[in-house]
Amino acid sequence: MTKGQQTRREIIEKAAPLFNQKGYEGTSLSDLMGATGLQKGGIYRHFDSKEELAAAAFDYSWLKAANRRLDGIDDSANSVDRLKKMIGNFVELRSDLVPGGCPLMNTAIESDDGNPILRARARKALQSWTSRLSTIIRRGIAHGQINSAIHPQKLAQLIIATLEGALLISRLQKGRQPLHDARKHLDEYLEHNVRCKARRN
Amino acid sequence: MTKGQQTRREIIEKAAPLFNQKGYEGTSLSDLMGATGLQKGGIYRHFDSKEELAAAAFDYSWLKAANRRLDGIDDSANSVDRLKKMIGNFVELRSDLVPGGCPLMNTAIESDDGNPILRARARKALQSWTSRLSTIIRRGIAHGQINSAIHPQKLAQLIIATLEGALLISRLQKGRQPLHDARKHLDEYLEHNVRCKARRN
Numbered sequence: 465m466t467k468g469q470q471t472r473r474e475i476i477e478k479a480a481p482l483f484n485q486k487g488y489e490g491t492s493l494s495d496l497m498g499a500t501g502l503q504k505g506g507i508y509r510h511f512d513s514k515e516e517l518a519a520a521a522f523d524y525s526w527l528k529a530a531n532r533r534l535d536g537i538d539d540s541a542n543s544v545d546r547l548k549k550m551i552g553n554f555v556e557l558r559s560d561l562v563p564g565g566c567p568l569m570n571t572a573i574e575s576d577d578g579n580p581i582l583r584a585r586a587r588k589a590l591q592s593w594t595s596r597l598s599t600i601i602r603r604g605i606a607h608g609q610i611n612s613a614i615h616p617q618k619l620a621q622l623i624i625a626t627l628e629g630a631l632l633i634s635r636l637q638k639g640r641q642p643l644h645d646a647r648k649h650l651d652e653y654l655e656h657n658v659r660c661k662a663r664r665n
Numbered sequence: 666m667t668k669g670q671q672t673r674r675e676i677i678e679k680a681a682p683l684f685n686q687k688g689y690e691g692t693s694l695s696d697l698m699g700a701t702g703l704q705k706g707g708i709y710r711h712f713d714s715k716e717e718l719a720a721a722a723f724d725y726s727w728l729k730a731a732n733r734r735l736d737g738i739d740d741s742a743n744s745v746d747r748l749k750k751m752i753g754n755f756v757e758l759r760s761d762l763v764p765g766g767c768p769l770m771n772t773a774i775e776s777d778d779g780n781p782i783l784r785a786r787a788r789k790a791l792q793s794w795t796s797r798l799s800t801i802i803r804r805g806i807a808h809g810q811i812n813s814a815i816h817p818q819k820l821a822q823l824i825i826a827t828l829e830g831a832l833l834i835s836r837l838q839k840g841r842q843p844l845h846d847a848r849k850h851l852d853e854y855l856e857h858n859v860r861c862k863a864r865r866n
Contacts, residue, residue, distance in 0.1 A: 487775060490690040565774075572837045573766075573774040574688060587837050618846045621834055625847055626823075629830025633822055636773045636788050645819045646826055653854075 472510040475500050480521040484564030487574045488518050488582060515581050522582060525567035526589045532557045534596065543604025544659045547597065547623065551650050554627050555643045565635055568593075569628055594620045604660075611660050619658065626650055673711040676701050681722040685765030688775045689719050689783060716782050723783060726768035727790045733758045735797065744805025745860045748798065748824065752851050755828050756844045766836055769794075770829055795821045805861075812861050820859065827851055 465473070478499040482491045496507055496517075511517040535557065537549045564570060568589050575583035597620035604610030630646035666674070679700040683692045697708055697718070712718040736758065738750045765771060769790050776784035798821035805811030831847035 486779060487688065487690060489688060490775075490779065569833060570774055572833055573771055574691075578687060578691065583837075590834065590837055621831075621843050622827075622846060622850055625830030625834050625843060626827050627830065628833055629826030629828065630822075632770060632773055632829055632833075633791065633826050636784075636791055642822050642826060645823060649823055649854075653850075 468510070475502070475507060475510055475517070476520045476524050479517055480525045481563045483518050483521045484525050484562050484567050484570055486564075487570065488514075488579060489574070491518070515579065519581055519585055522567055522571050522585045522589075525562040525564075526585075529561055529567055530589070530593065532561060533593075537600075543600050543607065543609045544654050546600050546604075547654055547658075548651055550597065551623065551627065551647050554631075555640075555647045566628060566631055569632065590624070593624060597623060609660055610658055614658055623650060669711070676703070676708055676711055676718065677721045677725050680718055681726045682764045684719050684722045685726050685763050685768050685771055687765075688771065689715075689780060690775070692719075716780065720782055720786055723768055723772050723786045723790075726763040726765075727786075730762055730768055731790070731794065733762060734794075738801075744801050744808065744810045745855050747801050747805075748855055748859075749852055751798065752824065752828065752848050755832075756841075756848045767829060767832055770833065791825070794825060798824060810861055811859055815859055824851060 479491075479496055482495050482499055486495065491514075493504060493507075493514075496514075497503060500507060507517070511520070533550055533553045535553055537546045537553070540546050540549060568586055571582050571586040572590070575586060594617060598616040601610055601614060601616040601619055605612050605614065605616070626646050626649065627643075630642045633642040634640050680692075680697055683696050683700055687696065692715075694705060694708075694715075697715075698704060701708060708718070712721070734751055734754045736754055738747045738754070741747050741750060769787055772783050772787040773791070776787060795818060799817040802811055802815060802817040802820055806813050806815065806817070827847050827850065828844075831843045834843040835841055
């Protein structure tokens with residue numbers, strides 16, 4: 465890594481919590497200068513615009529969150545257990561993320577009626593998460609672990625929606641109970657409606 | 666209504682879509698002047714600060730959304746059917762709201778790490794919605810319509826979380842399918858796990 469690449473990386477790491485907490489509009493140049501210890505020219509030597517920096521910061525924050533959520537899910541051979549592991553990760557492994565909550569939710573909301581570059585980033589993040597879960601579900605159906613009546617993409621999005629919605633409520637109430645309740649609901653649904661009870665011979 | 670009250674009301678109505686779409690930070694004084702056709706002094710004669718105007722705009726947007734969601738739910742005598750009606754309203758009656766999506770979600774996210782006045786408003790809105798649904802559920806238990814093992818507040822929040830999360834995904838994808846899927850999931854859950862099957866004698 466060249467010195468320039470190193471500096472670029474450091475700017476992204478320091479800008480990421482700002483954008484994730486204060487949003488794109490709420491993050492000012494002086495916030496960025498304060499966090500990085502650089503002058504305007506020092507920051508914009510590495511990025512064409514605030515938008516480009518915000519997009520790189522989103523990618524950084526999202527990668528951290530996605531890695532956390534998918535941590536260890538391949539340890540289990542069973543697809544339903546993999547889904548349950550992801551749900552458990554989402555609910556439990558919340559420290560050590562970029563401060564400010566789920567970057568997908570934050571960016572989706574703020575860019576919803578505005579910034580198309582950030583919106584495209586959030587959309588792509590949602591697609592990759594949905595597609596990772598859909599693949600697990602599809603394999604589960606192929607291996608007789610998951611009920612064949614289940615629609616992979618719909619189930620993937622239902623899990624994501626329930627978790628993101630519970631996170632919204634948890635953050636507003638400053639308490640984690642809604643996340644634990646969502647996990648319990650999803651786990652029961654997976655056991656009773658998704659897991660294939662019939663053994664294949 | 667005095668002329669002053671009338672003007673105040675008009676400012677709120679015109680500011681509400683701006684704050685709901687662009688957020689508190691993203692809405693500038695010139696946006697507000699453009700939407701209301703008033704100068705700075707004309708706006709701030711009626712409000713002490715941008716924050717006070719944003720709070721009034723939130724209340725206005727939220728009242729419209731809450732009325733839509735609760736529309737006609739008292740028509741049914743059965744508590745489970747009331748919950749299903751609210752869920753149907755949330756999914757179907759999305760036109761005619763203040764543009765920019767759910768004011769609760771928008772304000773919760775943006776104020777999450779910042780503005781305490783707006784955060785308190787969003788928190789109160791969530792509490793009143795939760796409490797309205799919890800009351801329906803509690804009455805359903807008392808009348809033998811809802812399974813007595815159900816925890817009223819937890820079920821209320823699970824419904825809200827699932828709907829808000831599905832709305833987030835719907836808006837990001839610019840398609841309503843995740844909302845319809847969430848409704849189907851919740852309706853099935855209410856029928857199979859919440860509705861009391863045993864008739865009381």
